[in-house]
Amino acid sequence: MIIQLDMQSDVPIYNQLMNQIIEGIASGSLKPGDPLPSVRSMASDIGINLHTVNKAYTLLKQEGFIQIHRQKGVVIQPDTMPGITPEYQDKRNAYLKPIIAEAICRGLSEEQLLQIVRDMHNEITQTGEENV
Amino acid sequence: MIIQLDMQSDVPIYNQLMNQIIEGIASGSLKPGDPLPSVRSMASDIGINLHTVNKAYTLLKQEGFIQIHRQKGVVIQPDTMPGITPEYQDKRNAYLKPIIAEAICRGLSEEQLLQIVRDMHNEITQTGEENV
DNA sequence: GTAACTGTTATATATGTAGTATAACAGTTG
DNA sequence: CAACTGTTATACTACATATATAACAGTTAC
Numbered sequence: 001m002i003i004q005l006d007m008q009s010d011v012p013i014y015n016q017l018m019n020q021i022i023e024g025i026a027s028g029s030l031k032p033g034d035p036l037p038s039v040r041s042m043a044s045d046i047g048i049n050l051h052t053v054n055k056a057y058t059l060l061k062q063e064g065f066i067q068i069h070r071q072k073g074v075v076i077q078p079d080t081m082p083g084i085t086p087e088y089q090d091k092r093n094a095y096l097k098p099i100i101a102e103a104i105c106r107g108l109s110e111e112q113l114l115q116i117v118r119d120m121h122n123e124i125t126q127t128g129e130e131n132v
Numbered sequence: 133m134i135i136q137l138d139m140q141s142d143v144p145i146y147n148q149l150m151n152q153i154i155e156g157i158a159s160g161s162l163k164p165g166d167p168l169p170s171v172r173s174m175a176s177d178i179g180i181n182l183h184t185v186n187k188a189y190t191l192l193k194q195e196g197f198i199q200i201h202r203q204k205g206v207v208i209q210p211d212t213m214p215g216i217t218p219e220y221q222d223k224r225n226a227y228l229k230p231i232i233a234e235a236i237c238r239g240l241s242e243e244q245l246l247q248i249v250r251d252m253h254n255e256i257t258q259t260g261e262e263n264v
Numbered sequence: 265g266t267a268a269c270t271g272t273t274a275t276a277t278a279t280g281t282a283g284t285a286t287a288a289c290a291g292t293t294g
Numbered sequence: 295c296a297a298c299t300g301t302t303a304t305a306c307t308a309c310a311t312a313t314a315t316a317a318c319a320g321t322t323a324c
Contacts, residue, residue, distance in 0.1 A: 011226075012311060019230040026236035038270065049313045054272080065237065070320055073270065084238055093252065094143075095231055098151040099224060100252050104158035105197065106216055110253050114246055120225065120232050121242050144282060170299065181284045186301080202291055205299065270321065280311075285304100292299070 001030060001037075003046050013048055017056040022065060025076060027127040033078040036066065133162060133169075135178050145180055149188040154197060157208060159259040165210040168198065 001024055005016050024030035037045065039053045057074055060066045064082035068074050082088070103113050133156055137148050156162035169177065171185045189206055192198045196214035200206050214220070235245050 014311080019233070022230065022237055023233040026233040039272095040270085051314090052312060055311090057271090068271065070270065071322090081237055081239065084240070088234075088238065092231060092235065093248075095227070096249070096252060097256070098154065099227055100249065101151070101155040101158040101256055102220075103224065104253070104256060105154055105213055106220060107213065108216070110250065113253065114249060116225075116228070117232065117246060117249055118242065120228055121236070121245065124229070124233055124236060146282080171301095172299085183285090184283060187282090189300090200300070202299065203293085265324105267324085268322080271319090273318075274316085276314080276316105278311100278313080280309100282309080283307085285306080287303085289302075290300090293297085294295105 003042075005046060005048070014052050014056040014059070017046075017053065018060055021056070021060060023124060025065065025081075026124050028125070029127070030076050032076050032081075034076045035072070036074040036076070038073060135174075137178060137180070146184050146188040146191070149178075149185065150192055153188070153192060155256060157197065157213075158256050160257070161259070162208050164208050164213075166208045167204070168206040168208070170205060 001021075003017065003020055005013055007013070009016065011019075021030065021036070030036075036042070036057075039050050039057060043050045043053045057066065057068065061068050065077055066074055067077055100113065108116075133153075135149065135152055137145055139145075141148065143151075153162065153168070162168075168174070168189075171182050171189060175182045175185045189198065189200065193200050197209055198206055199209055232245065240248075
């Protein structure tokens with residue numbers, strides 16, 4: 001699990017970290033039950049503070065993507081991954097709508113937009129295949 | 133042009149305002165050359181500060197969605213709308229990737245995801261038709 | 265038992281962004 | 295001249311981000 005952070009980005013570090021772990025799960029490079037580094041080692045590995053990692057882990061735990069045990073440490077959700085909740089749908093649509101609206105303004109056709117989503121979907125699901 | 137703001141949202145007000153104007157353009161309820169309220173009247177209409185509106189307008193101007201004239205006031209871009217720039221593509225993909233990754237984790241199939249995009253695309257482009 | 269690790273909590277600080285408030289300037293319009 | 299326009303400057307509050315240091319409670323290995 002290689003974490004790449006952009007310190008110049010307007011996206012908060014804890015958010016980038018969350019996204020990369022979620023992308024790791026989506027790609028299959030992180031499988032249910034797989035361990036994640038401790039907050040301290042992850043923090044020193046990527047050169048950030050302990051609390052920033054802890055914030056990302058805590059939020060991922062709240063959303064159900066990981067489990068945190070005193071004994072086993074932090075592991076990718078081994079049981080059932082979080083499903084399609086109404087809160088998730090609302091949040092997803094809220095984030096998706098402005099992106100689609102801007103794409104329309106800039107002249108992207110519906111089919112072009114769908115192709116971008118297809119490409120990105122394949123890019124994610126095929127990335128992890130090599131690492132199996 | 134009815135602006136609906138969510139003061140409890142984690143999305144900044146100036147950002148919500150930008151998004152709604154962009155959605156207005158995408159839906160066709162705001163057409164090239166259409167005037168927008170002055171920063172002061174828009175601010176008092178929706179009950180926020182002058183500078184928050186000004187920030188949204190200034191950013192929309194920088195991206196090319198509106199024009200600001202001393203004489204005519206603020207109008208929707210009457211000439212060519214901003215196109216598909218490399219910066220836009222990078223930003224769009226950066227925002228799109230985490231959404232798709234989370235959808236995959238939560239068990240959405242590629243086709244389900246595409247259908248959501250189709251639905252939202254139609255929802256936006258058909259909303260404005262009534263207001264023509 | 266002690267040492268080294270785990271997540272967790274508390275506190276403090278620095279920095280940047282968001283939002284408001286007030287004021288003024290320069291240009292346009294009626 | 296009066297009333298509007300966008301624009302700029304300044305000041306302030308509030309909050310989020312990120313770091314730093316420290317401690318606590320539990321687990322694991324020697």
